[in-house]
Each structure stands twice: as structure tokens, then as C-alpha cells.
Amino acid sequence: MDSMLAFLAPWMSRQRWYGGKGREPSLRLEATWELASPAPAEARVLVHLVADEATLPAVTYQIPVVERETAAVDIDSEHVIGSPVPGTTLIDGPFDPAFTAALEALITRGGGEAGIEGTPIGEAVHAEPRTASVLAGEQSNTSIVYRGERDSMICKVYRQVHAGLSPDIELSAALSAAGSIYVPRAIGFVSATRADPRDPAGTWSGSLAFGQEFLADVEDAWRVALRAAAEDRDFTAEARSLGNATADVHRTLAELFPTRPAGPDDRAAVFRAWERRLSIAVAEVTPMADLADAVHDIYDAAGRGPWPSLQRIHGDLHLGQVLEVADHGCVLLDFEGEPMRPMRERTEPDLALRDVAGVLRSLDYVVGSLRVEDGRSPEGMQSWARHTRRAFLDGYSAASGADVEQAGLLLVALELDKAVYECIYEARNRPEWLGIPFGGVERLLARAARFA
Numbered sequence: 001m002d003s004m005l006a007f008l009a010p011w012m013s014r015q016r017w018y019g020g021k022g023r024e025p026s027l028r029l030e031a032t033w034e035l036a037s038p039a040p041a042e043a044r045v046l047v048h049l050v051a052d053e054a055t056l057p058a059v060t061y062q063i064p065v066v067e068r069e070t071a072a073v074d075i076d077s078e079h080v081i082g083s084p085v086p087g088t089t090l091i092d093g094p095f096d097p098a099f100t101a102a103l104e105a106l107i108t109r110g111g112g113e114a115g116i117e118g119t120p121i122g123e124a125v126h127a128e129p130r131t132a133s134v135l136a137g138e139q140s141n142t143s144i145v146y147r148g149e150r151d152s153m154i155c156k157v158y159r160q161v162h163a164g165l166s167p168d169i170e171l172s173a174a175l176s177a178a179g180s181i182y183v184p185r186a187i188g189f190v191s192a193t194r195a196d197p198r199d200p201a202g203t204w205s206g207s208l209a210f211g212q213e214f215l216a217d218v219e220d221a222w223r224v225a226l227r228a229a230a231e232d233r234d235f236t237a238e239a240r241s242l243g244n245a246t247a248d249v250h251r252t253l254a255e256l257f258p259t260r261p262a263g264p265d266d267r268a269a270v271f272r273a274w275e276r277r278l279s280i281a282v283a284e285v286t287p288m289a290d291l292a293d294a295v296h297d298i299y300d301a302a303g304r305g306p307w308p309s310l311q312r313i314h315g316d317l318h319l320g321q322v323l324e325v326a327d328h329g330c331v332l333l334d335f336e337g338e339p340m341r342p343m344r345e346r347t348e349p350d351l352a353l354r355d356v357a358g359v360l361r362s363l364d365y366v367v368g369s370l371r372v373e374d375g376r377s378p379e380g381m382q383s384w385a386r387h388t389r390r391a392f393l394d395g396y397s398a399a400s401g402a403d404v405e406q407a408g409l410l411l412v413a414l415e416l417d418k419a420v421y422e423c424i425y426e427a428r429n430r431p432e433w434l435g436i437p438f439g440g441v442e443r444l445l446a447r448a449a450r451f452a
């Protein structure tokens, strides 16, 4: 196994989903399961959980691997993990038919081996042949699209694995079961159970994968908005409809899951999370040090003002998480919350306004990215940005019955917190885009001055 980990570490460090950017992973094997695959092939399908101790706290990753005879391997070298045993090659599971077939069977038919369980949910999909391919693009996880004549499915293989049911599965499946038209239909999920490393008498379980209906030939709202802004075309109808959808999802989540008034402990926890992020940003983004005191003052004031009740929310809502479906409208994806936030915070009731702030930041990114990529003048785009922002807020207020503008400084603080998060995200992943959220922090501080 040590030789497998020695091959895994350099390969993992090159993957988009690897969170410890710039570091060499320091891996420890936590668990391995072998899956039966319906695909006719001489191959073993293994699912490993490995802890990466290069970061603190350690992060657990899921690595599905297919072991094949080297002579039979015909795949792009990028998806080859290595050959720790001469004559045998390890392949990244999502790119091998033996793994994709095993996963499809678990999600659509259920069952599993000791420790791995597939749970189909909702209406069963048709038993038919489907072709599997990995979705291209910048992702935190790895998604496999299964295309069939009658039912197509997208299955997300979670790369970072946490204890408990993933909030993505928990919330998306509950919304789908409640008949929400704003999420894809849920099809099934896979979980793993093993002895708890912290308490050998207990068990640990976590989510490995989630299958949803695949909506073919759709674009995400980020691409649609970018095109509209680049051509100075109106995007207010789409923004208003996203406001309606966000409010409707919040209303349904508040009916399905517990809500509570924001007590002193809740406020203190949110405030600590704002401050923690700010201090990470100061450490990683040099110019942030000059703005930190001003940001802190806004957090302080917003923490003392009126707060609405807390409820379950999306947690990382941005235009890239929204599909624009023709003759239907917006569909919201990926209820996992922000990947950098501790999981125990992501599953707690939170401020619904956090999602509103997420979309507002994303609209600011549309203008910012056109400036960075195309050298467009921000002045020329100000009117597009203002109208689009207004339309989103109007749509949200109309559908929720609450005037979001009343939130005043709290909304500004949440936008600031998101922009601070984005500064960290960009510094780690896309340094050339750092100016977009950093400029956002400066503008939000100017806006906050109106509430002084």
C-alpha cells in the first residue's frame, strides 16, 4: 500500500480538486473497499479513503481506482495514477468503465458490498444502456454524465469526504422530494460505513456520491450573464427569475428543516467565522491588512443590528451554480456550502441573506471578469450591474415578501465576508483574478459608509 500512496501523492497534487494547492500531499490510507462491477472486464474496482496530513486539519479524499493489466490499458496518461506493481496499472476510477458501471448500479439499483451502500431515491430510472463520460471543467469534485435514451443522470463523486450525510444530498434530495421545480430530480446516493477511527466501538459513515437527473443542452447562468454583459444586453428578467427561485428555495427549506431565532450564541458564532476568514485573508493577501480594521468595524456594527431567523440555506450560491433551463427557468445546484468552511458550520441553520449576498457578489464578478479578461471599462458597465442587481433583489423581495434592502448593513457585511472569502479563493487558485474581489471589498466599504 505504501507504494500505492507514493504514486498517488504526486498525481493528486496535479488534480483540480486537490485542496492543498502548492503542497505535496502527505497521505495515510484510512479505508479501502472493493466494488463488484457489472462491466465485463478483467479489472478490480477499489475505493480508497486517504487522509492528507499536509494540511491542518487533515482532509480525507475519496480515490476510486481501477486496477488493470498494463497491456490492456488504453487511456490518456493524465488519468493514469501509476504502476506500483509491475504489469498492473492504476487508473482514476471516473475515467474507467469498470468503476462507472459499478457506481451507476449502486445509485440506480442500490445494494452494495460490506461498508458501501447505494440508496436509490424518488422515481426509479429506466433500466437501459447509458454511456458514461466525465464532465470537463473546473470542479471541486468529479462529475460523471450517464446519457441514456430515456433517462440521463449526472453523478457527482465527492473528492473531499466528511462524516455524515452531505448537505448537498440532504438538501437537494429533500427539495426534490418536496416537488421543488428549482432543483434537478434526485436519483440516488452512495455512502460508506466503517469502524470509527476515534472510537473503535462506534461507526463512521460519509457520503461518496450523488446522482441527479442530467439536464442536457443547458447553460449555467454565469455564462449567460457574461455574454449578456459583454454585449450590453438586458439580463434583468433572468436576474429577477433567479431572485424568485432563491426565495422559493429558502421558503421550502424553512418548511422542511428547523429554523430558529438568531440567539447570542448564533451571532457570536457567525461573528467568529467572519473574523477567522478575515485573519486568513490578511495572512494570505498582503493588501488586505490595510482594509482589515474597516472591515472589522462593519462586522461589529452588523453583528449588533437586527437579524432575521436562521434556517438551512444553499451556502455557496453563485451564478455558476445556477442552470438556465429553456421554458423552465432557474435550477439550483450544489448545496454543499463553501468548500473552505468547516462542515459543522455548513450544516447549521444560517442567514438566508448569505445566499443573496453570494449572487450579488457573482454579478459583480461578471463585470470584474470582463474587465480583467477583455480590458473593458468598469464605468461602461455600471448601469448593467446596477439594473441587474436591482432586478435580482426585487425578484427575491417579491417572492419572499420581505424587503431585502431593509437588511442594510447585515447584507453589506455578508457581501464583505463573501468578498473576503473570494480573495482567499483567488489568491490560492486564480491569482490573476484577485483584483475582482479585492475591488469588491473596497466598494463595499464605501457603500457601508452610507449606513454610518
Ligand SMILES: Nc1ncnc2c1ncn2[C@@H]1O[C@H](COP(=O)(O)OP(=O)(O)O)[C@@H](O)[C@H]1O
Residues within 6 Å of the ligand: 135, 138, 139, 140, 141, 142, 143, 154, 156, 184, 212, 213, 214, 215, 216, 218, 220, 320, 321, 323, 333, 334, 336
Ligand atoms: N443536473 C445537472 N444537469 C446538467 N448539468 C449539471 C447538473 N448538475 C451539475 N451540472 C454541471 O456540472 C457543473 C458542476 O456541478 P457542481 O454540482 O457545481 O459540482 P462541484 O461541486 O464539483 O463544483 C455545473 O456547473 C453544471 O455545469
Ligand SMILES: O=P(O)(O)O[C@H]1O[C@H](CO)[C@@H](O[C@H]2O[C@H](CO)[C@@H](O)[C@H](O)[C@H]2O)[C@H](O)[C@H]1O
Residues within 6 Å of the ligand: 138, 139, 140, 222, 316, 318, 319, 320, 321, 334, 338, 339, 358, 361, 362, 363, 365, 422, 425
Ligand atoms: O467549486 P464551487 O462551484 O463550489 O465554488 C468555488 O469556486 C467558484 C469559482 O468557480 C467560486 O466562485 C467565484 O468565482 C465565480 C466565477 O468563476 C463567481 O461567479 C463567484 O461569485 C465567485 O465567488 C466560489 O466562491 C468557490 O466556492
